[in-house]
Amino acid sequence: MxxxxxxxxxxxxxxxxxxxxxxxxxxxxxxxxxxxxxxxxxxxxxxxxxxxxxxxxxxxxxxxxxxxxxxxxxxxxxxxxxxxxxxxxxxxxxxxxxxxxxxxxxxxxxxxxxxxFPTFEDDELPHSFHMAAEELRTLVERTRFAISTEETRYYLNGVYMHASDDGKKLRAVATDGHRLARFEIDAPAGAEALPGVIVPRKAIAEIHRLLGDTDKDVAISVSETKIRFALGRSVLTSKLIDGSFPDYERVIPSNNERRLEVDAKIFTSAVDRVSTISTEKSRAVKLSMDSERLVLSANSPDAGSASEEIAVSYDAPAMEIGFNSRYLMEIASQIDGESALFELSDAAAPTIIRDPQDASALYVLMPMRV
Structure with a gap:
């Protein structure tokens, strides 16, 4: 040679x-x-x-x-x-x-x-469709941060991709039990009957790396055990996680009636500043809200305390709720629009976070005691 x-x-x-x-x-x-x-x-x-x-x-x-x-x-x-x-x-x-x-x-x-050198068998992959690179990149970026890293629940160590019940949407979902990210796009031709598959964390990282170098369409082929991404002159083939993804729809609240709307960038910056005080282990930040204002606060026996007040849109009864600050910032950073919408119930119930200008993304965050 x-x-x-x-x-x-x-x-x-x-x-x-x-x-x-x-x-x-x-x-x-x-x-x-x-x-x-x-x-x-x-x-x-x-x-x-x-x-x-x-x-x-x-x-x-x-x-x-x-x-x-x-x-x-x-x-x-x-x-x-x-x-x-x-x-x-x-x-x-x-x-x-x-x-x-x-x-x-x-x-x-x-x-x-x-x-x-081992060979990957060129199996028949019956489900095939094409996606724009930008669409797949967005699908991956909006969900991969919520992939679990706990090996005991291996079925959460990836992104769950499937077609909606009516076949009109292609959804990607990831959760680690503390937060959930769901993003959907119009189902490409050929993906209407895509069965639910769990794409492993490493494969998600590699396809995200490859997508950074192309703007061409991606050909995706799926079987019960494998998924293949062909883009440009690269072909990435991965085994799928052999497990059952939990029924994530059950953890998405349907009756959260309190609505808090904040400026996404101002909120993220405030959480970042206040969380400097929170302990490394818990990273807890408390949100105290009443009419048109939100106070973010954190306390640490060793470091002291911090608080910051920001103007918000909120007209429900006053309430307090605690969250992991890193999870809050990671979700808020996914919001492309100017504002983030929080749909809350009470201090112990999961909270929904949305982009009011983009219905394709939905995030669920579990509260924590503070």
Whole structure:
């Protein structure tokens, strides 16, 4: 194998594929990227057995062939090469080395047998549809912050995607038991009968990274066990979480009659300032509201106390409620409009947070004692 590729193109591709590779691996081949040179292009593959990525790039191929190389080491080398450089990759079969040359720099990286590299079976994925990259990016960004990191409830370790009962909407939902994020768009053609699938947290992170570099449509294919995203010259395939996502509709309140409307940016900044005092463990902030005003406060036995008053729209009976300040700020930061609408019931019941100008997003936040 021998090929020449531009450094910028190689760096971009390696940046995508090496992020799939875990830093610590008990199976040596999983720390490698597979490089397959064809007649006029080169494909790079990486996998952790749950997630796989293939990305193709143009290259001048002198000798077709296949090799493997340590993914993170190769990426770090290319990252440190000068801009505008050409990179030559060749396989020294006798010494089992991948040789990288660029200018006066030369590296020889240990290879592993190509036949050891695992393959992701190209299964039939019966549900297929296309989405604009911007739509998928928004779907991911508005929900991924609420994904649970607790491995005991593994079925919450991803984003739940499904079609609404009438097939008109495609929904993405994430929850960690303390907060819930739901975002929906008009269902693309072919997604009307999409069954509920849970896309793992790592796959969500990788597709979000890939979406940052494209504005093209994304082809999505789904089966009962896998999901595939094809965008540009990249294909990301992931196993789905084998579990049942809880009936999230049951935790969305339907009778929260108190309404509090705040300026989203002013509110977020106030929460951020006041929470400086709250303890690292609880991050608790109390919201005290009465006619047209809201007082945010925090207390800490060690650090002292803080409070801030802001003008709001509120005409219900006075009440106090406590929330985790980080959760509050993360949800408020998702609001694109000028104001955020809180729909409350009492100090012990979950609160709904919406963007009054965008009905596609809905957030639910559980209160905490303060």
């Amino acid at each position: 021998k090929l020449t590729i531009e450094r910028a193109a190689l760096l971009s591709t390696l940046g995508h594929v090496q992020s799939v590779v875990e830093r610590r691996n008990t199976i040596p081949i999983l720390s490698h990227v597979q490089i397959e040179a064809g007649s006029d292009a080169v494909r790079f593959r990486a996998t952790d057995l749950e997630l796989a990525i293939v990305e193709e790039n143009d290259a001048r191929v002198d000798t077709p062939g296949t090799a493997t190389a340590p993914a993170h080491t190769l990426y770090d080398i290319v990252r440190k090469l000068p801009d505008g450089a050409d990179v030559e990759l060749s396989l020294d079969q006798e010494r089992r080395r991948l040789v990288l040359q660029s200018g006066r720099s030369r590296f020889a990286l240990a290879c592993l047998p190509n036949e050891d």
